[in-house]
Amino acid sequence: MRVDIDGGRLLRRLEDLAEVGAITGGRGERGSARLALTDADRDGRDLVVGWMRDLGLDVTVDVIGNVIAVMGPNCGHHSGRAPVLCGSHIDTVATGGRFDGNLGVLAGLEVIETVLSAGLELERPLGVAFFTDEEGARFAPDMLGSLVFAGGLTVEEAHDIRAADPGGPGPTVREELDRIGYLGPAPCPGAAPHAFVELHVEQGPVLERESERIGAVTGVQGISWTRVTLTGQSNHAGTTPMSMRRDPAAAMARIAVFVNDLAEEFGAPQVATVGRVEVHPNLVNVVPSRVTFTVDLRNTDDEVLRRAEAALAAELGRVADRHGVEVETEELARFAPVIFDEGVVDLVESAALERGLAVRRMPSGAGHDAQMLARMCPSGMVFVPSIGGISHNPAELTSDDDLVVGCQVLCDVMLDLVEGDS
Amino acid sequence: MRVDIDGGRLLRRLEDLAEVGAITGGRGERGSARLALTDADRDGRDLVVGWMRDLGLDVTVDVIGNVIAVMGPNCGHHSGRAPVLCGSHIDTVATGGRFDGNLGVLAGLEVIETVLSAGLELERPLGVAFFTDEEGARFAPDMLGSLVFAGGLTVEEAHDIRAADPGGPGPTVREELDRIGYLGPAPCPGAAPHAFVELHVEQGPVLERESERIGAVTGVQGISWTRVTLTGQSNHAGTTPMSMRRDPAAAMARIAVFVNDLAEEFGAPQVATVGRVEVHPNLVNVVPSRVTFTVDLRNTDDEVLRRAEAALAAELGRVADRHGVEVETEELARFAPVIFDEGVVDLVESAALERGLAVRRMPSGAGHDAQMLARMCPSGMVFVPSIGGISHNPAELTSDDDLVVGCQVLCDVMLDLVEGDS
Numbered sequence: 001m002r003v004d005i006d007g008g009r010l011l012r013r014l015e016d017l018a019e020v021g022a023i024t025g026g027r028g029e030r031g032s033a034r035l036a037l038t039d040a041d042r043d044g045r046d047l048v049v050g051w052m053r054d055l056g057l058d059v060t061v062d063v064i065g066n067v068i069a070v071m072g073p074n075c076g077h078h079s080g081r082a083p084v085l086c087g088s089h090i091d092t093v094a095t096g097g098r099f100d101g102n103l104g105v106l107a108g109l110e111v112i113e114t115v116l117s118a119g120l121e122l123e124r125p126l127g128v129a130f131f132t133d134e135e136g137a138r139f140a141p142d143m144l145g146s147l148v149f150a151g152g153l154t155v156e157e158a159h160d161i162r163a164a165d166p167g168g169p170g171p172t173v174r175e176e177l178d179r180i181g182y183l184g185p186a187p188c189p190g191a192a193p194h195a196f197v198e199l200h201v202e203q204g205p206v207l208e209r210e211s212e213r214i215g216a217v218t219g220v221q222g223i224s225w226t227r228v229t230l231t232g233q234s235n236h237a238g239t240t241p242m243s244m245r246r247d248p249a250a251a252m253a254r255i256a257v258f259v260n261d262l263a264e265e266f267g268a269p270q271v272a273t274v275g276r277v278e279v280h281p282n283l284v285n286v287v288p289s290r291v292t293f294t295v296d297l298r299n300t301d302d303e304v305l306r307r308a309e310a311a312l313a314a315e316l317g318r319v320a321d322r323h324g325v326e327v328e329t330e331e332l333a334r335f336a337p338v339i340f341d342e343g344v345v346d347l348v349e350s351a352a353l354e355r356g357l358a359v360r361r362m363p364s365g366a367g368h369d370a371q372m373l374a375r376m377c378p379s380g381m382v383f384v385p386s387i388g389g390i391s392h393n394p395a396e397l398t399s400d401d402d403l404v405v406g407c408q409v410l411c412d413v414m415l416d417l418v419e420g421d422s
Numbered sequence: 423m424r425v426d427i428d429g430g431r432l433l434r435r436l437e438d439l440a441e442v443g444a445i446t447g448g449r450g451e452r453g454s455a456r457l458a459l460t461d462a463d464r465d466g467r468d469l470v471v472g473w474m475r476d477l478g479l480d481v482t483v484d485v486i487g488n489v490i491a492v493m494g495p496n497c498g499h500h501s502g503r504a505p506v507l508c509g510s511h512i513d514t515v516a517t518g519g520r521f522d523g524n525l526g527v528l529a530g531l532e533v534i535e536t537v538l539s540a541g542l543e544l545e546r547p548l549g550v551a552f553f554t555d556e557e558g559a560r561f562a563p564d565m566l567g568s569l570v571f572a573g574g575l576t577v578e579e580a581h582d583i584r585a586a587d588p589g590g591p592g593p594t595v596r597e598e599l600d601r602i603g604y605l606g607p608a609p610c611p612g613a614a615p616h617a618f619v620e621l622h623v624e625q626g627p628v629l630e631r632e633s634e635r636i637g638a639v640t641g642v643q644g645i646s647w648t649r650v651t652l653t654g655q656s657n658h659a660g661t662t663p664m665s666m667r668r669d670p671a672a673a674m675a676r677i678a679v680f681v682n683d684l685a686e687e688f689g690a691p692q693v694a695t696v697g698r699v700e701v702h703p704n705l706v707n708v709v710p711s712r713v714t715f716t717v718d719l720r721n722t723d724d725e726v727l728r729r730a731e732a733a734l735a736a737e738l739g740r741v742a743d744r745h746g747v748e749v750e751t752e753e754l755a756r757f758a759p760v761i762f763d764e765g766v767v768d769l770v771e772s773a774a775l776e777r778g779l780a781v782r783r784m785p786s787g788a789g790h791d792a793q794m795l796a797r798m799c800p801s802g803m804v805f806v807p808s809i810g811g812i813s814h815n816p817a818e819l820t821s822d823d824d825l826v827v828g829c830q831v832l833c834d835v836m837l838d839l840v841e842g843d844s
Contacts, residue, residue, distance in 0.1 A: 095656075095703055137705065204661025221660060225706055236813045237695035237718045238643060239626025239787035242685050244811065249696045250682040256675030263664050273659035274671050275708050279699045281517070284647055284716040284754065286697050286814060294706040296659045332706065365661035366707075389666065391658045392708050 001415040003118045007404030010110040013051065014403070017090065017106065018098040020044045023394055025095075031394025032098055036091040036133035036144075037065070037163075037176035044090050045182060048130060051109055055116060057127075061184025063155050064148040065177045068190070069109075070127035075116055077125045082377075084417045085193035086111065086410060087129030088200060088369060089145070093137045097201075097396025099403070103384075104199045105130045107407035111414055122418050124194055131369045132173075132182075138163050139173055141333045146372035151189035189376075195344065195417045196373035199382045199410040201398050203366050205389025213402060214352035214359040214409055215383025216345050220371040221269060221298040221363055222305045222337035228255065228316065232325040234281065234289030246324040248291040249279055254322075258315045259295055262308060269363060270299045270308060300337050300363045337363075338371040343420075344380030344413070351412040357405055366391075378417075382409050423837040425540045429826030432532040435473065436825070439512065439528060440520040442466045445816055447517075453816025454520055458513040458555035458566075459487070459585075459598035466512050467604060470552065473531055477538060479549075483606025485577050486570040487599045490612070491531075492549035497538055499547045504799075506839045507615035508533065508832060509551030510622055510791060511567070515559045519623075519818025521825070525806075526621045527552045529829035533836055544840050546616055553791045554595075554604075560585050561595055563755055568794035573611035611798075617766065617839045618795035621804045621832040623820050625788050627811030635824060636774035636781040636831055637805030638767050642793040643691060643720040643785055644727045644759035650677070650738065654747040656703065656711030668746035670713040671701055676744075680737045681717055684730060691785060692721045692730060722759050722785040759785075760793040765842075766802030766835070773834040779827055788813075800839075804831050 021033045021040035034040040049067060052059050058072035068085070071077035088104025108128030115126060131149065136142025139161045148158045159177075163170030177183035202208075207215055232246035256274040263272035273296040280290040295312060299305040313329075320327045345361065352359035364381065373379045384406035387397040398406075443455045443462035456462040471489060474481050480494035490507070493499035510526025530550030537548060553571065558564025561583045570580045581599075585592030599605035624630075629637055652670035678696040685694035695718040702712040717734060721727040735751075742749045767783065774781035786803065795801045806828035809819040820828075 093705065093708070136707075142707075202661065203658045205663070205666050206661075223660065227706075233812075234815060235811055236625045236788055237697055238645070238693065238720050238789070239624060239628075239808075239813070240693070240811055241626075241628070241690050242682075242693055243690070244627050244631075247682070247695070249699065250678060253675040253678030253682070253696065256672060257679050260664075260669070260672040260675070268663050268665075271660065271662070271664055273669070273707070273709055274675065275659055275701070275706050275710060276704045277671065277699050277701045277713075278704075279697070282698050282700075284649075284697050285695070285718055287695055288697060291699075296707055298660050366658055367660065386661075389657060389662055390655075391661065392705075393656050 001120065001419060002412060003114055003120065005110050005114045005407050005411050010106060010404060010407050011400055013106045013109065014098060014102060017044060017047060017102050020047060025394030029394040030098065031396065032092050032096045033094050034090065034092045035094060035138045036135065037138065037180055041091050042180035048090060048105060055113055060186045061182055062186035062188050062190060063184060064145050064158055064188055065132040065182040065184065066129060066145045066149050068127055068129040071112065071125035079124050081124040082192065082194040083125040083127035084195050084414050085127040085129055086197045086414060087131065088198050089134030090130045091133055091135050093135050093392045095393055097391055097393060099201045099396060099398050100203065100391055101134060103201060103403060107199045107410050110407050111411040114411060124418055126414055134369055143367055143369055143372055146369035148188045149190045150372040150375045152372060155188050192376040195377050196370060196379040197344065197382065197410060197413050198368055198370040199406050200368055201391065202383040202386045203391035204386060206362060207360065207383060207385035208387060208389065210360060211358065212360045213357040213405060215362045216348040216352065216359055217340060217364050217381035217383055218345055218361050219300060219340050219363050220338040220367060221300050221365050222302050223333055223335045223367055224297040224305060224309050225332035226295045227292065227330045227332050228295060229290065229292045229328040230325045231290050232323065235287045237285040237287055240287060245287055247287050248325045249288045251319045251323040251325045252277065252291040252293050254319045255315060259312060262311055266304060266308065270304060271365065272297050298365060302336050335367060338374050340374060340380045341378035344378050347413045347416045348380055348382050348409065351409045351416065355405065355408060382406055423542065423841060424834060425536055425542060427532050427536045427829050427833050432528060432826060432829050433822055435528045435531065436520060436524060439466060439469060439524050442469060447816030451816040452520065453818065454514050454518045455516050456512065456514045457516060457560045458557065459560065459602055463513050464602035470512060470527060477535055482608045483604055484608035484610050484612060485606060486567050486580055486610055487554040487604040487606065488551060488567045488571050490549055490551040493534065493547035501546050503546040504614065504616040505547040505549035506617050506836050507549040507551055508619045508836060510620050511556030512552045513555055513557050515557050515814045517815055519813055519815060521623045521818060521820050522625065522813055523556055525623060525825060529621045529832050532829050533833040536833060546840055548836055556791055562586065565789055565791055565794055568791035570610045571612045572794040572797045574794060577610050614798040617799050618792060618801040619766065619804065619832060619835050620790055620792040621828050622790055623813065624805040624808045625813035626808060628784060629782065629805060629807035630809060632782060633780065634782045635779040635827055637784045638770040638774065638781055639762060639786050639803035639805055640767055640783050641722060641762050641785050642760040642789060643722050643787050644724050645755055645757045645789060646719040646727060646731050647754035648717045649714065649752045649754050650717060651712065651714045651750040652747045653712050654745065657709045659707040659709055662709060667709055669709050670747045671710045673741045673745040673747045674699065674713040674715050676741045677737060681734060684733055688726060688730065692726060693787065694719050720787060724759050757789060760796050762796060762802045763800035766800050769835045769838045770802055770804050770831065773831045773838065777827065777830060804828055
């Protein structure tokens with residue numbers, strides 16, 4: 001079954017959603033800031049839910065605020081069978097782009113509107129979901145909504161997580177869900193879909209560099225986030241000989257260099273990032289008393305990722321000894337690599353080829369809701385190129401053509417998944 | 423001429439001044455917060471000026487708010503000759519201790535009260551001063567008042583400096599001097615004293631470690647403060663291969679390790695500190711776009727200090743190339759090393775030995791008002807031990823015994839300086 005989506009309609013919905021929480025980048029680029037469960041997120045949710053209801057979909061909100069819209073009797077679908085689901089998220093980081101997450105949700109709406117308009121009779125319904133707090137920028141861990149949906153975290157634990165708001169811990173997930181009107185009745189874990197596909201921008205430079213249009217995503221890199229706190233002795237920067245210092249900033253720097261070198265030594269796909277550093281008291285002429293920083297390690301091979309983690313732990317010990325600082329570590333997130341369903345990956349690849357699009361099988365370097373859904377049902381992802389690999393930035397950009405062909409491939413794959421079952 | 427100071431009276435005045443702007447440290451230690459030209463600084467000034475007037479001293483306030491109190495006709499001194507001056511500062515950092523600066527001022531008062539009580543007839547008057555904004559915590563540069571007094575900066579330039587208050591630039595020096603009632607009539611540069619001596623806590627660990635009671639300070643380390651801004655490319659931490667990154671945090675870390683290694687390689691007295699680091703956007707899963715940090719380099723040998731600066735500049739270039747980041751540097755402060763008057767240093771050493779106190783000739787790692795006065799007249803300093811080397815912290819502590827013997831050595835040296843001239 002093949003039917004052509006309406007690219008213009010998709011692009012208009014992307015524009016309309018981007019206006020909610022609109023921000024401007026350094027060179028005038030247009031992005032969005034809709035941190036999870038803020039007023040801006042609520043406004044974005046309300047807009048998308050309105051579109052879902054306009055199509056006559058059955059809209060369900062669950063206890064963690066995930067929204068799932070499925071073809072039901074209102075739009076002429078009576079099978080009662082588990083849906084072929086697609087979706088992603090509509091929350092953003094503080095400096096978010098227009099496509100990260102939003103594309104997968106609005107492309108799903110477009111697929112469903114196309115199928116309804118064409119009057120196709122399907123053996124099982126299609127559905128589209130957006131999951132709460134995928135970014136993790138306001139509530140850790142990221143992919144929170146899909147994690148709870150898939151049964152990876154209890155509702156009670158998730159509800160008690162507090163916002164990392166400026167100026168100290170903010171309200172809990174439950175308080176914010178209630179406040180914005182998205183503390184729904186549907187239970188978690190949710191009912192398993194028949195299959196799940198997520199269309200997403202690559203957020204990396206590979207497809208553009210290789211002049212390919214579609215990524216058939218084979219899996220997601222394992223992620224290891226560690227928060228390290230080093231405590232030394234604050235002292236006058238002029239009067240304390242080097243030999244008598246307990247300097248946590250010097251120690252932090254050694255560890256940051258170590259993980260940077262480690263990633264280069266291990267080679268791709270290993271990556272390592274120190275993205276966050278906080279120094280106390282942060283004065284030019286004071287040896288700091290305390291430095292807190294994060295280490296983000298990722299690899300598609302869990303065995304190698306564990307070696308990287310072990311190397312970091314050993315280096316923390318060596319550097320602590322050398323600089324006389326105390327080390328505390330906290331695991332902020334740890335996800336093993338995910339392997340997507342081979343059948344779904346094949347369908348993505350063949351759908352792209354059938355449309356004449358250059359396609360590459362590739363892992364995802366970022367975490368995505370699809371990796372949580374993979375615990376429940378056959379799952380996969382479709383990537384489209386990110387210009388310059390830029391994401392989490394108003395300068396994030398995918399060409400209109402690529403947005404549209406990505407949506408078309410999503411449509412083709414969802415229809416194949418319905419048919420493959422019949 | 424020798425006369426014994428009253429240690430109890432000195433300690434009581436230290437306690438009384440510490441109550442003004444009193445703060446409490448993490449373990450209940452008592453410190454003070456009197457940032458320059460705030461209400462708390464005014465209250466501290468008023469208290470000390472009251473004591474000066476109680477002794478009958480001639481009190482002069484100059485256009486930058488420095489206060490100088492000298493024996494005059496009111497207290498029976500009629501020589502009209504330039505005074506042997508001592509002094510320091512009574513402003514503090516936000517997390518100040520009780521002794522940094524305050525000791526040198528109140529010990530000067532104690533010396534003068536002792537001399538007046540003993541009815542000593544002196545060939546030239548003694549005086550005690552406190553200088554404005556020595557800490558530089560609210561108005562940069564530090565040692566502002568003594569710098570202007572010594573003619574190193576014009577009054578107009580100094581008056582226009584704005585406070586680095588929370589939430590953005592605050593009022594100017596002139597506005598704040600006027601507001602707190604310390605915009606005085608005496609001109610700057612001021613009249614050169616006959617000689618200048620400053621008693622100060624070491625603020626470092628050396629005297630305590632070596633079980634010595636008195637430091638005969640030979641000079642002040644040269645200071646070089648550089649603010650470095652590295653600009654790279656913000657990107658997703660999972661999807662950007664290491665080879666395609668322009669990561670300013672990794673670059674900052676390499677430079678921080680470099681300067682730490684450099685100081686160890688050069689050996690004492692070279693020190694190097696990265697005390698301040700700011701990362702943007704400072705998120706765990708985002709390669710930063712920009713990192714700003716400071717490098718504080720100090721040495722007693724200007725030649726070696728210049729070599730350290732040149733090495734830093736070269737490394738900045740190398741690391742910028744390696745990580746593909748842009749470098750901007752700004753010189754925040756640069757003071758050449760200061761050599762104190764050999765005669766004054768000898769007097770400090772011999773006065774200490776005469777009192778049976780273990781003494782060490784040593785440089786100062788911190789900047790002090792005496793280094794500005796050294797441009798005008800023979801100058802020197804007396805150090806007493808800082809327990810644990812801790813300063814700029816409510817936990818700053820010097821034993822009562824050391825406070826008292828330090829004041830006694832100051833008294834002996836000032837009288838020697840009067841006599842040496844007669």
